[in-house]
Amino acid sequence: MSKQRDLDTSFFGQPRGLSTLFFTEMWERFSYYGMRAILLFYMYYAVTKGGLGMDQATAASIMSIYGSLVYLASVVGGWLSDRVWGSRRTVFIGGVLIMFGHIALSLPFGVSALYVSIALIVIGTGLLKPNVSEMVGGLYSPEDRRRDSGFSMFVFGINLGAAVAPWAVPWAANGFGLNLFHGEMNFHAGFSLAAIGMFFGLVQYVVDGRKYLSKDSLYAEDPIDKESLRPVIIWSAVGVVALVIILGLLAAMGQLNINNIITLITIIAIALPIYYFVMMLNSKKVTKEERSRVVAYIPLFIAAAIFWAIEESGSVVLALFAEQRTVLHIGGWHFAAANFQTLNPLFIMILTPFFVALWDHWKKQPSAPGKFAAGLVIAGLSYVWMALPAMIHGTTAGRVSPFWLVGSWFIVEIAEMLISPIGLSVTTKLAPNAFKSQMMSMWFLADAAGQAVNAQIVKYYSSATEVPYFLIIGAVSIVFGLILCLFVKKIHSLMDGVE
Incomplete structure (x- = not known):
């Protein structure tokens, strides 16, 4: 089997199955980032403009x-793939749920359709996202030297879909360039295009998957037996009952509203990684050496959470800045606020080759904690940069150049190059043998925790507060980065031999 895979070079020198997964993930990212490009505006635009009429703070939260x-759900998605369905079936189910989530948004059923859509896309993305990457790895034998280049092509597909979507979906919402909606936004048309994109991905995945994906992906790697399933069912039931009780108490006190539900999710997103750390540090399965490495991972996890809070703000705070404070034309070229969402994947594609070459040739490069520290400082500077327009021109002087946003995204993507790929690598290296999968989940949970905290602080952003907002959050990131820099040697020693 491995020999056949090694000989399969039909997709630009890679196994043909990579094409299947490349386009599946490309279309999934197209649908997801296309939806996110216009969702914030859909929520807070007035009903007369085709939106839901929410207040801006609630929409941002x-x-x-x-x-x-989405990142919390990925933990469950990885478990279901490993223990129940196998990766291929899990990805398919996830894709179907995502498609129906976009279809729900494409229908004019108001706020109820929004929440149904969120539930479907959260579960679907949680099932699909971690398992597609795992299937890419399964295309290669351990000794196959094409693995790294294969993953690089796969990541390019992710960013290609994410880069095209913020142009295509807003274009559909604006009438496909034909003024079909007489100058008004039709968000449902945009969401329909996202649904169609996911449909294309599913069709290609099913048709090509039968031919080019390993049959091993149809089966769970570590199928759960009845004895192990019982405690899972019991604890899941306990969790559901506890959630129902909490929601019931909130309802009884007249406090069951979207803001309190968001706060509840924030608490869960922060408590879950704390639980994981405590569990690993106290487990008898973890050796002294491994325990030291877990301790070393804690400040890196916090750094990652702070970074993701800033990086993920592109679809929230920076989207609001683009809509409300930015000149939306350069000369005679006019564009939509949603189009700025393309800058994230675009800069990733531009910067990745440079940083790959840098790490390959820099003999005395910083350790992982050192790169994290530098990344946090640079991420903070991207927010300090965003405070400058109002400091120079004031917040009442009208709109500012779009190049402020371009610069901010460029700066934060440099930070991402220092944190995201390095974080993925160091997470696998510091993982205790008994908790390899759970440790990988921790990387997703850092993003979940960062965005959960963001859900609380974005409420305080407005055009009037943008200077202190950007400066305070930027300063937090810079200060933590500088503190982390002081402890680089200590953290590196706790990593116990891991480079």
Whole structure:
């Protein structure tokens, strides 16, 4: 089997199955980032403009907690793939749920359709996202040297879909360039295009998957037996009952509203990684050496959470800045506020080759904690940069150049190059043998925790507060980065031999 895979070079020198997964993830990211490009505006635009008429603070909080829930769900998605369905079936189910989530948004059923859509897309993305990456790894034998380049092509597909979507979906919402909606936004048309994108991905995944994906992906790696299933069912039931009781108490006190539900999710997103750390540090399965490495991971986890809070703000705070404070044309070229969402994947694609070459040739490069520290300082500077327009021109002087946003995204993507790929690598290296999968989940939980905190602080952003907002959050990131820099050697020693 491995020999056949090694000989399969039909997709630009890679196994043909990579094409299947490349386009599946490309279309999934197209649908997800296309939806996110216009969702915030859909929520807070007035009903007369085609929106839901929510207040801006609530809409921004929902956007942040939405992202947090997606990464929380990925933990469950990985478990279901490993223990129950196998990766191929889990990805398919996830894709179907995502498609129906976008269809729900494409229908004019108001706020109820929004919440149904969020539930479907959160569960679906949680099932699909972690398992597609796992299937890419399964295309290669351990000794296959094409693995790294294969993953690089796969990541390019992710960013390609994410880069095209913020242009295509707003274009559909604006009448496909034909003024079909007489200058008004039709958000449902945009969400329909996102649904169609996911449909294309599913069709390609099913048709090509039968031919080019390993049959091993149809089965769970570590199928759960009845004895192990019982405690899972019991604890899941306990969790559901506890949640129902909490929601019931909130309802009885007249406090069952979207803001309190967001706060509840925030608490869960912060408490879950704390639980994981306590569990690993106290487990008898973890050796002294491994325990030291877990301790070393704690400040890196906090750093990652702070970074993701800033990086993920692109679809929330920076989207609001683009809509309300930015000149939306350069000369005669006019564009939509949603189009700025393309900058994130675009800069990733531009910067990745440079940083790959840098790490390959820099002999005395910083350790992982050192890169994290530098990344946090740079991420903070991206927010300090965003405070400058109002400090120079004031917040009442009207709109500012779009190049302020371009610069901010460029700066934060440099930070991402220092944190995201390095974090993925160091997470696998510091994982205790008994908790390899759970430790990988921790990387997703850092993003979930960061966005959950964001859901609370984005409420305080407005054009009037933008200077202190950007400066305070930027300063927190810079200060933590500088503190982390002081402890680089200590953290590196706790990593116990891991480079």
